[in-house]
Amino acid sequence: MGKKKEGERSPRNFDNNRFDRSESYGDEEPNFSDDEDFVDDITDEELLADYLISKPREEDSYEGIIVVDGVPQVGPERLEKLKGVIKKMYSKFGEIVNEYYPVDEKKNTKGFIFLEYKHPSEAAEAVSVTNNYKLDKQHTFLVNHYSDFEKYMNIPDEWTPPEPQEYKDQGNLHYYLLDPDAYDQYCVICGGGNNVQIWQNSAPEPNVVEERPNWSETYVRWSPLGTYMATFHARGVALWGGPEFKQIMRFSHTGVQLIDFSPCEKYLVTYSPDGPSDQRRVIIWDARTGAEKRSFSLDGVSVWPIFRWSPDDKYFARLGQDILSVYETPSFGLLDKRSIKIPGIRDFAWSPTDNILVYWVAEDKDVPARVCLLEIPSRQEVRANNLFNVADCKIHWQKSGDYLCVKVDRYSKVKKEKNDVKYSDIKNGGAGHFLGMYYNFEIFHMREKLIPVDSVEIKEPIQAFAWEPIGSKFAIIHGDQHNINVSFYGVNQGQPPSLLKKFEKRQCNHLFWSPMGQFIVLAGLRSMHGSLEFVDTNEFVVMNSGEHYTASDVEWDPTGRYIVTGVSFWKQKVDNGFWLWSFQGKKLKKHNIDGFCQLMWRPRPPTLLSIKQQKEIKKNLKKYTPQFESKDRMRSSKASKELVEKRCQLMKAFNEYRQKNIDAWNAQKKRRLELRNNVDTDELESDTKNVEEEEVEFLVKEDHTIIDE
Structure with a gap:
């Protein structure tokens, strides 16, 4: 290269970003400050687009990082195996975006690790489920949020008692039970869902207790004991109660569509389908304080209610793929820190009175289907029953928990002549056979020693099954569309079920027992045009028959004195309204309401009287x-x-x-006389009224007849 000419500027050194100031600017120090009126119109995105990608965001925090202590201390040769075990265990809670295994000078792990999840909700579930998890005899995990360390370090040395909160009186939430005439309340949704009314079923006419337009955006629901009424809104759910139906509590869950109360009303479960699947879709709340107890994300298809509660609110369970997860309250963690592995499990249900759940397992090749009774929390199997040729099972508990019925749909092979064999027969059951169906009702006597099981077999298609709420009878609708029968069975201690009565050729497809037992309504809804039969099952006498054309709903009141049939606007747009009947089938009132959607009786808590006092x-x-x-x-x-x-x-x-x-x-x-030239037309009108009638005779026809002598 040639020599640099005099006055030529030195090139920029890009390696160290320096300028030769002596040659570029001389002895004068450069000034890089802006003028006072200078306005910078170039954005950061234009200048630093590549660097802004890694700029910290508001949602970036330590909430997604967990610290797992109690991890085995291993050397470099076993590190990959340890990472595999940890990843397999913790990846089921969500996506792990970062992991860190601290090591000492000898490259051995220090016994604790850091895991970062994509979403804080995943980290919260991992902490809740795996804390105190026993990996083996020598290692037990202690899991915490990374942010908890800073929180606990900032706790002051001196404890300051919290300030007392002002007590807010919510009023008597059970005031309606003090009515001297024991009038029940019911909620009516009308106006196509835009109007909600609370009525008292007083005599001789019901009266409105409360009415509010747009009280709920979809529908309403009573709590199981009748304490609260829940309304649905875009931002969540609100609970109302007391004499004036004031707002008791609200729960923020955007887009909530379904809710479920625990049996004792301690907890509320909300479900919202909005948002991606890895976010909170199901939340469990404390119904009294409004505190969020735990949230869950849903994987795959689920049936509502997702969680099913024990009768005392101490446990709730969830069905998964070959597992049954039982959680305990108030910790809301897995019972014994682990789920119950049950390959082939299809469905389960809690006893309405005891902490016993029943589940059934599908048939697998040569292994029969099983129905098992499990005691919680011991997980002891108290009864099991093997079943063969099972297509499906349905679980029906009696309300008092004395009996359990498992309806079993079974395959049966029927012989056919060789000339009648078809390809479908060969495919389903082999040459000369085809698969038919018959039905068994397995009755478990829960209060008897060793829980004996009896069976009732019916070979006709089953339309409906229902236990008597208070009593030991059950009813079955069976037969095809042209020959529908209703059979009543009785169950006694130490004896198999016996047929008490069979009603033949009935027009019904639903069974509605009175809450007090003894009386039942055989209803033919929708396609059967609303035919009704009121039956006394003590004497098996049809007390009355009626019809509510195109009725879609039937609701008993809590005392069993009245029953309501309705035609819902949600199911058809004409003839909407409801009729009130007595338990004997006497039609009391007709209420035709435009846009009537639903009627729901307010539930009553269980009576405080003993069975002896009731008798x-x-x-x-x-x-x-x-x-x-x-x-x-x-x-x-x-x-x-x-x-x-x-x-x-x-x-x-x-x-x-x-x-x-x-x-x-x-x-x-x-003034009338002045306008009519002093002619009293009023008198003329009265004179015309008093004119006597005059008879006028005139010749109509004249005939001449010649009489011969």
Whole structure:
């Protein structure tokens, strides 16, 4: 290269980003400050686009990082195997985006590791499930959020008692139970879902307790004991209660569509399908405080309710792929830190009175299907029953938990003639056979020693099954569309079920037992045009028959005194409304309401009376009859008195209105004479009214007849 000419500028040194200031600027120090009125119109994105990608964001935090202590200390030769075990265990909670295994000077792990999840909810579930997990006899994991260390380090040395919070009286949430006449309440959704009304079923006419337009955006639901009414909104769920139905609590869960209460109303489960599957879709809340207890993400197809609760709210369970996960409260962690592995499990249900759950396992080649009863929390199997040729099972608990029925759909092979063999027969059951169906009802006697099991077999298609809520009877609708029968069976201690009564050729497809037992309604809904039969199962007498055309819903009140049939706007757009019936089938009221959607009776908590006291009251019911009849007469006379008074007021108002107009007519007579040239047309009108009738005779026809002598 040639020599640099005098005055030539030195090139920039890109290796160290330096300028030769002496040659570029001389002895004068450069000034890089902007003018006072300078405005920078170039954005950071234009200048530093590549660097802004790695700029820290607001959502970046330590909430997705967990610290696992108690990990085995291994050398470099076993590190990869340890990583495989850890990854297999913790990757099921979500995507692990980073991991760090600290090592000492000898390259041995230090016994703790750091794992970072993509979402904080995944890290929270990993901490909740794996904390205190026993890997082997010598290693137990202690798992915490990384942010917990800073939180615990900042705890002050001196404890300061919290300030007392002002008590907010929510009122008597069970006030409706104190009604002296024991009137029940019910909720009506009408106006196509835009109006919600709370009614009291008083006599002789019901009265409105509360009415609010747009109270809920979809539908409403009562809690199991009737304490709260839940409404649905875009941002979550609200609970209402008390005499004025004030808002008790609200739960923020955007797009919530389904909810479920625990049996004792301690907890509320909400479900929202919005958002990706790895976010919170199911949340469990404390119904009294509104605190979020735990959230879950859903994988695959699930059936609502996802969680099923034990009768005392101490446990809830979830069905997975070949596993049954049982959680305990109030920790909301897995019972014994592990799920129950049950290959082939299909369904399960809790006993309504005991912490016992039943599940069934599908048939697998030569291994029969099984129905198992499991006691929780010991996980002890208290009863199991093997079943063969099983297509499907349905679990039905009796309300008092005394009996359990498992409906079993079974295959049966039927011989056919050689000439009738088809390819489908060969495919399903071999040459000369085809697969038919028959049905078994396996009855478990839960209160008897060793839990004996009886079986009832029916070879006709099953339309419906239902236990008597209080009692030991069950009913079955069976047969094809042209020959539907209803059979009633009784179950006694130490004896197999016996057929009590069979009603043949009935028009029904649903069974609705009274909450108090004994009475049942055989209903033919929708396609059967709303036919109804009211049956007393003590004597098996049809008390009455009726019809509510195109009825879609049937609802008993909590006391078993009344029943409602309705035609919902959600199912068809015409003839909407509901009818009120007595338990004997007498039609009491017709309410035709435009846009009627649903009627829901307010539930009542279980009675505080013992079974002995209830039997004593039923035995001496005739003693109370005169009191009830007296009250009915007073209501009737009161209603008659109110009707007469109302009619008198209407008559009085009409006479006053009539006299007012007569006075105005007389006051205007002078002006009428002036306008009519002093001709009193009023008198003319009265004269024409008093004109006597005049008879006029005229010849219509004349005939001549010649009479011969």
